Amino acid sequence: xxxxxLSWTNELDTLPGLSGIARIFQDVYKDxxxxxxWANDIGCGLLFSIWGKYGEKFEEFFQYKSSGGxxxxxSWSWVEVDSFNGFTIxxxxxxxxxxxxxxxxxIHLLGIENQIDGRNPLGRVHFAALNISGTLLKIxxxxxxxxxxxxxxxxxxPEGQLVYMETDWGTAMAIPDEDRHKLRLLLLVSCCSEPxxxxxxxxxxxxxxxxxxxxxxRESVMDRPEYRQTFYQDRNRGDNGRDRCTLCRPGHERDVWxxxxxxxxxxxxxxxVGVFQSRALHGGLSIFRKHGYVDTVTLI
Numbered sequence: 001x002x003x004x005x006l007s008w009t010n011e012l013d014t015l016p017g018l019s020g021i022a023r024i025f026q027d028v029y030k031d032x033x034x035x036x037x038w039a040n041d042i043g044c045g046l047l048f049s050i051w052g053k054y055g056e057k058f059e060e061f062f063q064y065k066s067s068g069g070x071x072x073x074x075s076w077s078w079v080e081v082d083s084f085n086g087f088t089i090x091x092x093x094x095x096x097x098x099x100x101x102x103x104x105x106x107i108h109l110l111g112i113e114n115q116i117d118g119r120n121p122l123g124r125v126h127f128a129a130l131n132i133s134g135t136l137l138k139i140x141x142x143x144x145x146x147x148x149x150x151x152x153x154x155x156x157x158p159e160g161q162l163v164y165m166e167t168d169w170g171t172a173m174a175i176p177d178e179d180r181h182k183l184r185l186l187l188l189v190s191c192c193s194e195p196x197x198x199x200x201x202x203x204x205x206x207x208x209x210x211x212x213x214x215x216x217x218r219e220s221v222m223d224r225p226e227y228r229q230t231f232y233q234d235r236n237r238g239d240n241g242r243d244r245c246t247l248c249r250p251g252h253e254r255d256v257w258x259x260x261x262x263x264x265x266x267x268x269x270x271x272x273v274g275v276f277q278s279r280a281l282h283g284g285l286s287i288f289r290k291h292g293y294v295d296t297v298t299l300i
Contacts (some may be wrong), residue, residue: 034114035077035128042130043105043189047087047257047275048078050168058179061169065271066264074128075271076259076299087257102242106187106256106288107134110296129269130299132186135292137163139183147173151274157291161283165260167274184261185276186297187288190254192247193280253280256288261297269298 031038037045055061065075073079111131139145139155142163146154153172155163163185165172242248260274278284 032112034112034130035073036079037077039109039112042109043107044087044100044103046076046188046259046272048081048084049166049275050081051083051085056170056174058167058169058175061273062179062262062271065273074300075273076130077128102245102248103189103191104248104254106190106258107132128300131296132299133294133296135187135288136295136297137185137187137288137292138181139185140181141291145180155276157283157287159283159290161278161287163276163278163283163287165274165276167260168272179262182263183273184263184270184297186259186261186270187256187292188258190256190285192245193253193255193284254285255279256285259299261299264300266300268296269300272299 031040033039055064069075069080078084109130110133113127113129113131115127141157142155143158144156146156148154151167151170151172153165153167155165157163165185167175169175246252255278257275257277259272260276261270262273263270278287280286
């Protein structure tokens, strides 16, 4: 079962209620189930967007998180929030199918700690942590941050590349500088680049750089041969696999998605505090190749 494709309003008994279904799928797929997510799909599973924000200011939000939140799951699981949107590959309003099999994990899951309340191994979580090796980026390396209304931030890197962030608290700009500099971007997954002419951009190009601007809707180029294995309205076609996709080959630029994380009191441990994306058109994977560093983190 892929919870990453769901839109959900959560209740306190969600995990115990789903445990019977989860056990069936765990036996069929031989996968490990932890705090509502699946180990083999952990990169996409982590990329949900939160509807209900806890606190308008970062200090309120972080106090809530560091004190245990609702106490039913870790910061990186959807079970800890009231409602959420699952990870979507294509942008909203784009009627094309972005083939899920083309996604590539950019992390190594080194270990899982999953302590359960009670006897049900798939039930309510007491404590859960993910030990991950991956590529990180410091927000402090950004040249500029542009805040939109609400929880959205455009992060401009030194060469003008852009990262689009969505915070888990209510007002992104309500974060002190000293806390902002502690934020890290953890790269989770990448995918062959979405054709520029199918992107609803929220950007415009000024002076040779991509900047937040008017919303653009460009004509479709889905019929170009190089995109045919990546974008189809029929997701069940047999010829749209990653092994036949020219855009999945080594050397081609890729779109990326990941988590915004913030350090906990314990060294090496981090809370999830948001999500991000960067299209290949605006930098994508090249941002992390040029400015990122590899480290091991523990998400709690």
